[in-house]
Amino acid sequence: MSLMSxxxxxxxxxxxxxMIAMNTTNPPGNEDSLAxxxxxxxxxxNIDSEIIEIESGRSNLxxxxxxxxxxxxxxYTGHMDTVPPGQQKWLYDPFAAEIVNxxxxxxxxxxxxxxxxAMLYSLVLLKRQGFVPEQDVILLATAGEEVSCLGAKAFVAxxxxxxxxxxxxxxxxNGDVIVTHKGAAWLEITTRGSTAxxxxxxxxxxxxxxxxxxxxxxxxxxxxxxxNKWLGMPxxxxxxxxxxxxxxxxxxxCTCQVDFRLIPGQTASDAQKIIEDIILALKQTEPNFAAxxxxxxxxxxxxxxxxxxxxxxxxxxxQEYAQAPVTVRGVNFYTDASILLQGKxxxxxxxxxxxxxxxxxxxxxxxxxxxxxxxxxxxxFAKGYKA
Numbered sequence: 001m002s003l004m005s006x007x008x009x010x011x012x013x014x015x016x017x018x019m020i021a022m023n024t025t026n027p028p029g030n031e032d033s034l035a036x037x038x039x040x041x042x043x044x045x046n047i048d049s050e051i052i053e054i055e056s057g058r059s060n061l062x063x064x065x066x067x068x069x070x071x072x073x074x075x076y077t078g079h080m081d082t083v084p085p086g087q088q089k090w091l092y093d094p095f096a097a098e099i100v101n102x103x104x105x106x107x108x109x110x111x112x113x114x115x116x117x118a119m120l121y122s123l124v125l126l127k128r129q130g131f132v133p134e135q136d137v138i139l140l141a142t143a144g145e146e147v148s149c150l151g152a153k154a155f156v157a158x159x160x161x162x163x164x165x166x167x168x169x170x171x172x173x174n175g176d177v178i179v180t181h182k183g184a185a186w187l188e189i190t191t192r193g194s195t196a197x198x199x200x201x202x203x204x205x206x207x208x209x210x211x212x213x214x215x216x217x218x219x220x221x222x223x224x225x226x227x228n229k230w231l232g233m234p235x236x237x238x239x240x241x242x243x244x245x246x247x248x249x250x251x252x253x254c255t256c257q258v259d260f261r262l263i264p265g266q267t268a269s270d271a272q273k274i275i276e277d278i279i280l281a282l283k284q285t286e287p288n289f290a291a292x293x294x295x296x297x298x299x300x301x302x303x304x305x306x307x308x309x310x311x312x313x314x315x316x317x318x319q320e321y322a323q324a325p326v327t328v329r330g331v332n333f334y335t336d337a338s339i340l341l342q343g344k345x346x347x348x349x350x351x352x353x354x355x356x357x358x359x360x361x362x363x364x365x366x367x368x369x370x371x372x373x374x375x376x377x378x379x380x381f382a383k384g385y386k387a
Contacts, residue, residue, distance in 0.1 A: 016117040017097035020106035026081035031143035032059040034080045045124050060151045061141040072387040073136040073163045078116030078170035079145030082108040088362045103365040110354025114366040115170025122378035134386040145336050152339035165387040166347040171335050172354030177314045180230045180330040183301035185260040185268035192290035196250040204250035208243045211254040217278045228263040230330030235261045268298035299338035310347040317380045321373040
């Protein structure tokens, strides 16, 4: 049996197709064009929205469904930007939103225009039914999540989180209920040396060799803490390195960027201290060892309070349409929730129709049946939630 009437299903699918057809690749983003299109789409369905300009071409979209009380609110959120299609050739045009064998293909189909579209359409259903939720339901469509979370930061700075009692993030979860995700700390290490002619390396100090000493110790790091129930252990990955100016010149500088993924209880300072301790140890054997580390970017780990009622509510909403037992789990990537919930122990659920394994992949897709089930999930979660 269809999850919706034919008209509803067709309209919901068309919404997602139109969103994918609008190129919001970040950089540069251009989310403002999608925000304006969505505002017009909502207006045609008697739903008001607000566009908040962040910078030229970059905007958030905010939709509010008034509840019986405005003392608290339930936040639905997703981002409008996507990563670039990449250099690998796609079988399907990344902005054509083609449907083949029950799958809708396109950049953002999984991550995460399908989750955002399903949230938007669920509000249309609530409005059409005349349903008044217990508290306000706010939908925040953000700019810039894929690079710097600038939309989430702007929302927080404007006081948008003051009344939020719980949040649902529409990131791809493959229909599972995600209750936690890792944080991130991106750190840059710089080693210093002194130049010399490549034929006389003994007259210089090789900054790349010094960096190698740090990397050797860094790759042997073991984290001294118990694994998280959902996320396991933290990780680190050495992902960029640069040094030297010519083949015949001893390099006097080398930089390296490291991506730490953190579990709840860890902070960016903990990651930075790991590198600082390595540098300090190397200085014990080489007093003139010159190196420093700086934090480039950080996002906190996020976790829903254990056994909070929103988890069982989410499970019930999934089970109504799922063909299999509901899986509860965590994920390694971070989301706007790191910015939105920082310092707040708020209940949060991550649920979306896209498969998180599809994120950032060529020929990204969402299964249409899962997308339609997500519309009903968000509709029923808003009906069932009470702060």
